[in-house]
């Protein structure tokens with residue numbers, strides 16, 4: 001077995017075995033508490049530039065299939081697992097996770113104490129890190145490189161705060177997603193048309209809309225308001241995505257154009273943070289974020305608690321109680337309420353504008369992976385578009 005070393009920004013190191021590809025990789029190290037859904041996690045573009053630690057100790061049991069990926073490639077910068085499955089077993093499995101990581105050049109490490117690592121990150125917050133194995137761990141003379149040399153590489157890596165990354169993961173060209181019949185033709189007249197701006201969109205998101213009869217035009221993150229209007233959309237959607245919402249200037253300008261025209265808007269995750277910023281609220285970096293499939297969130301309008309899938313390291317800074325006037329331009333967007341809150345830590349998990357047809361959630365109603373409790377939000381988006389059509 002080949003040695004691998006994980007080096008954290010604060011100098012702590014963990015030695016284990018190489019898993020997936022050998023080499024070196026740098027990124028922000030974060031932990032995910034999901035017991036299932038590793039394929040969806042690995043292929044979620046929001047994890048671009050992040051090293052993902054799984055807190056579930058045994059990963060890879062069901063191998064890798066061709067149905068569950070959320071995009072065309074693995075996006076995580078590296079993968080950290082305690083105990084990789086020695087045997088993959090599932091009727092859908094096509095290859096092992098180890099082989100898939102290696103084939104896609106994703107460096108990983110296994111056999112380290114992921115509980116100690118997670119507790120460390122929970123206490124000190126997420127930070128930059130690097131994994132080194134194979135040739136990247138030895139010098140020209142064949143000796144193991146000293147830790148301080150590896151640490152210097154880690155400290156030279158860019159931080160996640162201030163990173164504008166949507167353009168690195170977004171589609172280059174627009175495409176359409178809609179429900180198709182067995183003959184490959186559209187199933188019927190769409191009930192609504194949505195322009196979905198891809199900031200790192202997961203495949204299941206347009207799929208959830210298509211299941212409801214919506215035709216979805218997925219647009220690149222560089223789309224202009226004219227590109228959006230050209231789709232003749234009834235509503236605009238902003239997806240999840242990697243990076244710091246504070247760095248997304250083009251997208252926020254585009255969203256303000258949408259809000260100014262009173263086009264119904266729905267945003268998920270990064271899309272929620274961008275709605276917050278477009279309305280004039282701030283965003284901030286959480287200590288260690290929410291990543292997993294079992295976060296309790298309350299819908300404050302109904303009092304119902306949902307168990308939800310999360311993947312976010314930033315959050316919107318908006319007043320939890322009462323209606324607040326959106327601060328942008330002296331309140332030009334009217335009143336806003338925090339519609340959803342995380343019951344673990346009171347983090348803002350949703351926004352609803354009261355004077356505009358716009359709402360968003362910080363978590364993942366598309367549920368890939370994760371529970372389906374929040375699927376009603378796609379119906380709410382459809383209702384919002386229908387109401388607006390009725391009002392026109």
Ligand SMILES: NC(=O)CC[C@H](N)C(=O)O
Nearest residue numbers: 046240241269270313314
């Ligand atoms: N999944 C997402 O959209 C993540 C949004 C943002 N990059 C964050 O970490 O908070």
